[in-house]
Amino acid sequence: MxxxxxxxxxxxxxxxxxxxxxxxxxxxxxxxxxxxxxxEKESVLEPGTTAWDNLGSVGPPVYRQFWLFDVQNPLDVVQNGSKPIVVERGPYTYKTRYIPKENITSNPENHTVSFLLPIGAIFEPSMSVGSEHDNITSLNLAVVGMYRKLDDFLVEALIKLNSVSLFQQRTVGEMLWGYKDPILKGTLGIFYPYNHTYDGPYRVFTGKDDISKVAIIDTWQGQPTVTFWNNKYCNMINGSDATSFPPFVDKKKPLYFFVSDIARSVSAEYIESLDLKGIEVYRFKLPSLTLAAPAVNPDNLCYCTDPVVTKNCTMAGVLDISSYRGVSVFISLPHFLHGSPDLVEAIEGLHPIEDHHFTFLDVEPTTGFTLRAAKRLQVNMMYGPSNVITVLKKVKDYTIFPLVWLNETASLDDETAEMxxxxxxxxxxxxxxxxxxxxxxxxxxxxxxxxxxxxxxxxxxx
Structure with missing residues (x-):
């Protein structure tokens, strides 16, 4: 029993x-x-969700660090056609995107939400090597801005009348945010106007009807595409604004996002998984083909807008955004990383370093939130030879000259990580x-x- x-x-x-x-x-x-x-429920951009709360909040602080290129031999370049010698000065750090989004408007009829992104910059002395009043020698923005835009005889007359040259000495603050130019009688600056301006408006999908579309841009500045490239493919607006992506990120697929600074879409590829304050993130990196020459990356042919400067579109590493900005401005990675050797060799003092100059996003794969990022870009302008303009008579070839490179960074703080x-x-x-x-x-x-x-x-x- x-x-x-x-x-x-x-x-x-x-x-x-x-x-x-x-x-x-x-x-x-x-x-x-x-x-x-x-x-999925918390990722939908509608009142009451985590994603909606994040949309309306300031978020983690975003900083822009600037390194300006200080010319050491300006007279030698003008008088003898010598190669420019530059020294990198920086970082000069500013807190940006410290203002919450404005005009947040839900559009339930098409499952989108609209907003404006205020732009501003506050100098952070403790994170900078010096003062905004530090002097540097750089290109004269008015002279290179008029070059190839106006008649050479007119440019020569304006240069002589105002006693200026190819290079000028300005403070860091003036070069970045603006100064009264004696030639054009207006305000010039690499990023002028900036403070008290807006990026957008953006209209993005809420994900209510399709979670795979959440945060994807529907329109920017009221249009579903841009109009600066005269090509349907290059004018496309793909992906999000990079602050977040649809949840459940697949590391085998690239992430697409739109960069308003250059008015074009780019992609990033997964390279590794990392630990960020106890949270696993996928690191996505901007590939070297992003600014490759069309012979290497045929998709870039429609971004080649000036065959003369880019040597019949064989030059790699620069993006001509003149049609967007209205002046001859070229964007590259810092120190012409992944660019043609000619770009680096034309300027003495450039040293592209992959680990220091690449752009990346650290994305939490379950939610699709970008928890850490570094956007690194360089702003350049171009000058070349002239038989009329005195300060350009000794110049031997077209030179794409670096003005400044920036590192825009953001990372979640300890409190947000714990939450x-x-x-x-x-x-x-x-x-x-x-x-x-x-x-x-x-x-x-x-x-x-x-x-x-x-x-x-x-x-x-x-």
């Missing part, structure tokens, strides 16, 4: 153990479904713990009871 009781109890233990293990196994897909549904882990990752970890505990305990119970049942049965027969 006692043996039968033991066997019945062990059989019940076998059944209970197996049932517990099965519950744990069932919870794996069920748990994933619960997580997916929760993340992120508490609200999302801890729940995922807890669910995993419950699942594997049930499976482990159930299997252990099943095996032990099964072994004991065999032993008791054998003893009973004896």
């Amino acid at each position: 006692g043996c039968c009781t033991k066997l019945c109890g062990l059989k019940a233990g076998i059944g209970i153990g197996l049932a517990v293990a099965i519950v744990g196994i069932i919870l794996i897909p069920v748990g994933k479904t619960i997580i997916r549904q929760t993340v 992120f882990k508490r609200e999302l990752l801890s729940r995922i970890d807890m669910l995993d713990t419950v699942q594997f505990t049930l499976i482990g305990v159930g299997l252990a119970c099943f095996v032990l009871c099964l072994v004991a049942h065999c032993v008791v049965s054998r003893n009973g027969k004896k």
Whole structure:
């Protein structure tokens, strides 16, 4: 009788153990479904969700660090046609994007939300090598701005009338944000106008009807495409604004985003997984083909707008945004990283370094939020030979000259990291713990009871 009781109890233990293990196994897909549904719900850009709260908040501080190129031999360049020698000065750091988005408007009829992004810059002395009043020698923006835009005889007359040259000395603040130019009688600056301006308006999809479209740009400045490249492909606006992407990021697929600074879309490729304050992130990097010559990357042919300067579109590493900015401005990676050797060799003092000058995004794969990023760009202008303009008579060839390169960075702070882990990752970890505990305990119970049942049965027969 006692043996039968033991066997019945062990059989019940076998059944209970197996049932517990099965519950744990069932919870794996069920748990994933619960997580997916929760993340998708909170990712939709509508009032009451986490994504909506993030849209209306200031977010982590964004900083722009500037390194300006200080010309050491301006007279030698003008009088003898020598190669310019530059020294990098910086960083001069400004806090930007410290103002929340404005005019946030929900458009439920087409599942979009609109907003304006205010632009401003506050100097951060503690994060800078010096003052905004530090002097540097750089290109005369008016002279190179008029070059190839106006008649050479007119440019020569204006230069002589105002006693200026190819280079000028200005403060850091003047070069970045603007100064009164004696030739044009107006304000010139590399980033003028900047403060009290806006980027946008943007209209992005909410993801309400299709979560794979959340944060994807529908229109920018009221248009679904840009109009600066005279080509349907290059004018396309693809992806988000890079602050977030649709959830459940696939590292095998590139991320697309639109960069308003250069009015074009780019992509980034996965390179590695990293730990950021206890959170796993996927690092996506701007590939070297982004600014490659059309012979290497045919998709870039429509971005080649000046065959003379770009040597019949064979030059790699620069993007002519003159049609966007209205003046001859070329964008590149810092120190002409991934650019044609001629670009670096034309200027003494440039040293492109991959680890220091590349652009990346660190994206949390479950939510699609960008938790850390560094956007690195260089602003250049061009000058070349002239038989009329005195300050250009000794110049031997077209020169794309670096004015400044910037590193725009943002990263989540400790408080936000803890909140992120508490609200999302801890729940995922807890669910995993419950699942594997049930499976482990159930299997252990099943095996032990099964072994004991065999032993008791054998003893009973004896």
